[in-house]
Structures are given as C-alpha cells and as structure tokens.
Amino acid sequence: xxxxxxxTIARKDLKIYIKKSTIMYSTIALPLIVGVVxxxxxxxxxxxxxxxxxxxxxxxxxxxxxxxxxxALVIPTAIASYTLVGEKVQKSLEPLxxxxxxxxxxxxxxxxxxxxxxxxxxxxxxVAYMVLMDSFTHSLLGxxxxxxxxxxxxxxxxPLASLLSVEISVLISSRIxxxxxxxxxxxxxxxxxxxxxxxxxxxxxxxxxSNLAIIAGALGALDVIMFYIARATFQREEILTGWK
Amino acid sequence: xxxxxxSINVTVYSNVYYLYGANAAYLEKKGVMIETExxxxxxxxxxxxxxxxxxxxxxxxxxxxxxxxxxxxxxVRMVSCLISRTSGKARIGDFEIGNSADEERIxxxxxxxxxxxxxxxxxxAYDNLDFYGRLYRLGEQIRREQIERFLKMLGLWERRNAxxxxxxxxxxxxxxxxxxxxxxxxxxxxxxxTSNLDxxxxxxxxxxxxxxxxEGRTIFMNTHMLDEAERICDRVAIVKTKLIAVGSPQxxxxxxxxxxxxxxVHQLSEPIIAAVKDAGYKVEIEGQNAMVVSxxxxxxxxxxxxxxxxxxGGSVEFMTETSFSLEDVxxxxxxxx
Numbered sequence: 318x319x320x321x322x323x324x325t326i327a328r329k330d331l332k333i334y335i336k337k338s339t340i341m342y343s344t345i346a347l348p349l350i351v352g353v354v355x356x357x358x359x360x361x362x363x364x365x366x367x368x369x370x371x372x373x374x375x376x377x378x379x380x381x382x383x384x385x386x387x388x389a390l391v392i393p394t395a396i397a398s399y400t401l402v403g404e405k406v407q408k409s410l411e412p413l414x415x416x417x418x419x420x421x422x423x424x425x426x427x428x429x430x431x432x433x434x435x436x437x438x439x440x441x442x443x444v445a446y447m448v449l450m451d452s453f454t455h456s457l458l459g460x461x462x463x464x465x466x467x468x469x470x471x472x473x474x475x476p477l478a479s480l481l482s483v484e485i486s487v488l489i490s491s492r493i494x495x496x497x498x499x500x501x502x503x504x505x506x507x508x509x510x511x512x513x514x515x516x517x518x519x520x521x522x523x524x525x526x527s528n529l530a531i532i533a534g535a536l537g538a539l540d541v542i543m544f545y546i547a548r549a550t551f552q553r554e555e556i557l558t559g560w561k
Numbered sequence: 562x563x564x565x566x567x568s569i570n571v572t573v574y575s576n577v578y579y580l581y582g583a584n585a586a587y588l589e590k591k592g593v594m595i596e597t598e599x600x601x602x603x604x605x606x607x608x609x610x611x612x613x614x615x616x617x618x619x620x621x622x623x624x625x626x627x628x629x630x631x632x633x634x635x636x637v638r639m640v641s642c643l644i645s646r647t648s649g650k651a652r653i654g655d656f657e658i659g660n661s662a663d664e665e666r667i668x669x670x671x672x673x674x675x676x677x678x679x680x681x682x683x684x685x686a687y688d689n690l691d692f693y694g695r696l697y698r699l700g701e702q703i704r705r706e707q708i709e710r711f712l713k714m715l716g717l718w719e720r721r722n723a724x725x726x727x728x729x730x731x732x733x734x735x736x737x738x739x740x741x742x743x744x745x746x747x748x749x750x751x752x753x754x755t756s757n758l759d760x761x762x763x764x765x766x767x768x769x770x771x772x773x774x775x776e777g778r779t780i781f782m783n784t785h786m787l788d789e790a791e792r793i794c795d796r797v798a799i800v801k802t803k804l805i806a807v808g809s810p811q812x813x814x815x816x817x818x819x820x821x822x823x824x825x826v827h828q829l830s831e832p833i834i835a836a837v838k839d840a841g842y843k844v845e846i847e848g849q850n851a852m853v854v855s856x857x858x859x860x861x862x863x864x865x866x867x868x869x870x871x872x873x874g875g876s877v878e879f880m881t882e883t884s885f886s887l888e889d890v891x892x893x894x895x896x897x898x
Contacts, residue, residue: 325695333683408677412740414643415675416696417668554644558604 318421326418326426327433330400334434343395344434347388348442355381356449363457371458378450378462379524383514385439385446385471386532389478390510392438394503397431397486402499405490414553424487424551431483432476439475443468470529477536482506484543491550491559594619594748594779595640600649602635609635611803612649617796619747622770622780624794626787626887628895631801633783634676637750640781642667653748669697672741676752676783678733682726686717686736689725690743697744704743711739715769731762738769749773751782755789767793791887805894813890822863825851825878826870836873840865853883 334340359377363369404410413423447463454462486503493499513532517524595617602610610632617623625633638644640651642664653671656663681689687708694704712718715735725733734754741749754770755763770793774780784790790797791810798807806813826833829850837844842862843855856862863880870877 322696325692329681329684329688329692332688333681336683407679407682408675409679409681411643411675411677412673412679412693412737413696415641415668415671415673416693417665418696419665557638557643 318419318425320425322418322422323425323429326413326423327429330396330427330430331433334396334399334430337399340395340399341434344392345438347384347392348438351381351384351388352442352445353449355384356446356453359450360453363453369457374454374457375462378454379467380518382443382446382468382471383517383524385443386474386478387507387510387514388439388442389435389475390482390507391504392435393431393479393482394486394500394506396434397427397483398490398493398496398499398503400427400431401487401490402493402496406494406496410556414556420551420553421548424548427487428480428483431486432479436476436479439479440472443472443475466526467524467529470526470533474529474533474536477533477540478510480540481536481543484540484547487547488543488550491555592619593617594621595623595651595653595781597636597640597651598649600636600639600651601647602632602639602644603647608802610639613800613804614649615798615804615807617779617781619779620774620777621795622774622782622793624790624797625781625783625800626785626790626797626891627800628785631895633800634752636800637673637752637781637783641671641673641750669744670746671748671750672744672746674737674741674749674751674754676756678737680725680733680736680740683724685722685724686712686728686739687721689736690740693740694743699744707743707745708739711742712736714772715739716765729762731758731765734758734762734766735769738766742773746778748779748781751780753784753786754782755784755786763789787886787888787891797887799891799894801895806890810887814887820856820859821853821883822856822859822866823847823851823853823881823883824866824870825880827876827878830873830875833870833873833875836869837866840869842866850878 334344359374359381362377363374404413414420447468451461451463482503485506486499489499489502493502510532514524516522517528522528593616595615597616598614599612600610600614601608601612613632613636625636627633635644639646640653640658642658646659651658653667656667656670658664658667681692684692690708690711691704694707699707708721709718712721715738717732717736717739720728720732725736728736734757738751738754741751751770755766758766767789770780770782774793782790782794794810796807796809797813799805799813824837827850829846829852834844834846834852837852837854845853847853854862854866856866859882867877867880
C-alpha cells in the first residue's frame with residue numbers, strides 16, 4: 318500500500334465532507350452531546366440533589382464515558398457509506414480505479430477519510446467531557462476524576478471501534494445502492510456493543526479498566542479479521558462487475 | 562510486431578518532463594499500440610467478449626462499433642486492466658495485460674473516459690483535475706500548467722472554481738475528457754464520448770478528438786454513432802461479442818457489395834423494374850420514381866441499365882453513383898438487414 322496515494326484519496330474525500338453539512342452535523346452531534354450535554358446533566362443533578370453520593374457520581378461518569386465507544390461505532394457509518402455508496406452512485410469509482418493506484422491504496426484512503434473526522438470529533442468531545450466533568454465533580458469527589466486508565470482505554474477503543482464500523486460499511490456498500498440504507502444498516506453494528514453496555518448497567522459485570530481492555534482487544538481482533546474480508550471485497554473487478 | 566523503442570520506466574513517468582520527452586519520440590515512430598489475441602471474457606456462462614483479435618496502431622483513431630451488450634465496455638475494461646481476461650492475450654505498447662507489474666505501467670500511459678463521466682460533483686473542475694494529477698504523481702507546477710492548459714482548451718477555465726454540480730452535461734463531458742488527459746496519456750479510451758450531448762457540444766468534443774489525433778495520440782473509441790465514427794475514425798471494428806469486421810470506413814463500405822447507382826426515371830413502372838432485373842441486376846425501389854441498382858462496373862453496367870429502361874418504355878432523367886454508408890454496413894453485419 319502506498320500512503321501518499323491513500324492520503325491523496327482521503328484528502329479529496331475530506332474536502333467533499335466539509336462541504337456536506339448533513340455529514341458534518343451528524344458527525345459532531347453525538348460528541349457534542351456526550352462531551353458537553355452529559356456533564357451539564359451531571360452538574361444539574363449535583364446542584365438539584367445535594368445527597369448525590371461520590372459512588373453514584375463515579376458510576377455515572379463511567380457509564381457516560383462508554384458513549385464515546387458507542388459513538389465510534391455509529392458515527393463513521395455516515396461517512397463510510399457516503400464515501401463508498403456515494404462514489405458508486407456518482408459512478409466515480411471507475412475513473413478512480415483506472416489510475417495507477419492499487420485497490421489497497423483506495424481502500425486505505427477511504428478508511429482514513431471515514432475515520433479522521435469522527436475520531437477527531439470524538440477526541441475533542443472527550444477532552445471537553447473530561448474538563449467539564451472534572452470541574453463539576455471536583456467538589457463532590459475531592460479530586461480530579463480524569464484523566465484515568467478507564468478513559469485511556471476508552472480513547473484507545475475509539476479508533477478501533479471506528480475502524481470496525483468502516484470495515485463493515487465497506488461490506489455493506491458492496492451490496493447496497495442507497496446511501497441512507499447503507500448508513501442505517503451500518504449503524505446496526507452498535508447493537509452487540511449496546512447489549513454489552515446494558516448488561517453492564519444492570520449489574521452483570523462491571524465496565525472497569527480490565528474489562529474495557531478486553532473489549533478493546535476484541536475490537537482490535539475484529540478489526541484485523543474484517544480488514545481481510547473488506548480487502549477481499551474491495552477488488553477492482555469485483556467493484557466493477559460484482560457490486561450491485 | 563511490438564515496437565522495441567516503446568519501453569517505459571515507471572520512475573521515469575513520475576517526472577512529467579520525461580513523459581513529454583517520451584511522447585516526442587513516440588510521435589516520430591509508429592507501431593502497434595494496442596494488440597489483442599483471442600481476448601475473451603466470460604461472466605459465468607455468459608460470454609461478453611468472444612475471442613477478439615485486433616491491433617490498433619499508434620496515432621490511430623479506432624472506432625469500436627456494436628449494439629448495446631456487444632461487449633464494447635468489457636473489452637475496454639480488459640485492455641485498460643480494470644477487469645481480468647478469461648483467456649487470450651492483450652498488450653498495450655510493450656506491456657502485457659495480466660502481468661501485475663505491467664498493469665500499473667499501463668494505467669500510467671492510458672486515459673479513460675467512461676460512459677458515465679463520474680466526476681466529483683461537490684468539487685470544482687480545478688479540484689477534480691488536481692486530484693487526478695496528484696494520483697498520477699504530477700509535480701505541483703506541472704499539475705497547475707496541465708490543468709490550466711486543458712481547461713482553457715476546452716473552454717472551462719472561467720468556471721474552474723465552480724462546483725461541477727453546476728455544470729451542463731456538455732461541460733461535464735469536456736471536463737471528464739480533460740481528466741483523462743491530465744497526465745498526457747499515450748492511449749485514450751473514450752466510451753461514447755458524444756452520447757447525450759447537444760450538437761454543438763458534440764462537435765466541440767469531436768473537434769477536440771481530432772486535435773488529440775493530430776498530437777499523435779492513439780484513441781480507441783466505443784461508439785454507436787456511426788456518422789461520428791465515419792467522420793473521425795481511421796479504422797473501425799464492428800463487434801457483436803465477436804469481431805465481425807475491421808477496416809477503414811471506406812473499406813467496410815466497399816466490402817459490402819461493390820457499387821450502386823441510383824436511377825431517376827420519369828415514371829417508374831413494373832415493366833421498367835422487370836427489365837432491369839431481367840438484365841441481371843439487383844434492384845431496390847427508392848421512392849416513386851427512382852431505383853437503386855447494384856453494379857460491378859459503372860462503365861459497363863450504366864449503359865446496359867439505361868438501355869433496359871429505355872427498352873421498357875421509360876426515360877432516364879439522371880443516374881448517380883451512390884455508396885453504402887457505414888450505417889448500411891453496420892446494419893448488414895450486425896442485424897443481417
């Protein structure tokens with residue numbers, strides 16, 4: 318794979334996304350909600366319920382922070398679906414495939430372009446989240462809760478979850494001709510993780526640092542498996558003759 | 562059969578100055594640029610391209626004619642290394658299709674205008690070309706010069722910063738041609754370059770193709786616009802999955818069945834038609850007072866036809882030579898009419 322080619326393709330895609338307000342709004346909405354609205358809810362709860370205990374506050378902080386992984390699974394599907402199905406609908410893949418870039422360069426460029434904005438938005442949201450949560454909970458906890466290992470593992474999981482989401486979008490894009498349907502199908506990737514989140518919330522297990530690390534490891538392993546499947550799907554001939 | 566002088570080093574191609582140098586050499590020497598031997602493509606049980614053997618010379622405008630589903634696009638996709646072949650051989654210049662190292666080199670020396678232009682509608686014309694220039698590794702200054710050159714040549718320079726979505730169909734087609742040319746390819750594959758264009762835009766594109774020909778580029782053009790092929794192609798191939806015929810438009814017209822003469826009479830009647838047929842000629846009625854007669858030799862046959870008409874009581878107003886059009890040839894070969 319050639320990084321220069323991949324970056325050229327990613328840069329072109331990023332230029333297009335910036336002009337697409339719907340993509341930009343859908344990308345920044347969730348990080349904004351988790352990064353700013355959730356801390357404001359905590360602050361509101363703290364001010365309204367003076368009996369809010371430190372233990373409950375810590376549980377809320379941990380629970381809310383998981384939404385960054387959920388966001389990482391959902392947000393890239395919007396861009397990944399657009400970059401692949403959108404090119405397919407615009408019929409712009411054929412001239413691109415006729416250039417001396419490899420299939421891998423194109424796939425890597427597409428992955429990069431679908432990852433960069435969501436991951437940057439989620440990281441920016443995470444910084445806002447940590448700063449606001451710390452400022453709102455310092456008086457209650459007596460210390461700054463963030464940064465800690467938990468959020469470190471979550472932030473490590475963000476690109477891994479985003480990559481999984483993009484790779485699944487590649488597979489979906491090979492069979493779908495409509496951007497919206499591809500986005501909707503792609504976002505279903507969150508369901509298994511949402512199940513894990515709910516089980517944790519009802520007390521089946523705790524989303525502590527070690528369990529989060531196991532989830533990050535699983536995401537990494539799935540990324541590797543899905544990359545090979547996506548690579549096999551993203552072949553010139555398959556795209557031109559097999560993609561529906 | 563292949564040219565010995567046409568060997569290209571990919572690293573050389575990363576520098577467009579060398580590319581121009583190579584092109585200059587290429588203009589001087591003519592040889593075979595595209596060559597296929599029994600090239601076949603099957604999709605499952607369906608044979609899209611069936612054992613096509615042909616060669617296209619350097620600097621030639623070659624028309625590939627055939628009905629929808631004749632395998633024209635599949636053929637172009639195979640020789641431009643977009644899809645694999647099922648069997649047979651193909652070469653572009655000295656590079657062999659199917660050899661992965663050669664395929665990247667082939668992509669560097671070809672430009673493609675697909676049937677669907679496939680431009681990035683949100684980006685400007687300039688950004689579209691800049692993107693492709695980068696993929697072909699043109700240096701920044703060369704890229705800028707090439708983009709300016711082609712956009713000016715095609716009359717798009719003034720609108721270079723407008724999103725392509727705001728362009729007319731003809732402008733988009735021109736931009737797609739500029740995209741195919743931005744890296745100065747030696748071989749240009751054009752798939753229906755003037756389809757869906759208004760007559761003025763189609764003329765601009767045709768004139769531009771002739772300009773490209775005068776630069777010595779090899780142009781391979783899929784089309785089903787027969788008058789266009791007749792006007793601008795040096796040679797044409799008629800295909801319907803298999804190669805049916807190949808030659809210059811004139812050769813193909815002549816190959817159909819020799820010559821024809823149109824006989825305009827004062828009053829066409831059954832006895833006149835019968836008399837000409839009895840004289841051994843094939844007759845087609847054209848309108849109320851004319852018939853088209855197939856002949857072998859004007860000097861011998863025209864007086865005989867004239868005599869037959871007069872003997873049958875008719876009077877000839879005038880006789881003119883008519884030739885078969887490429888459309889006649891096409892209809893005959895493809896549809897058996």
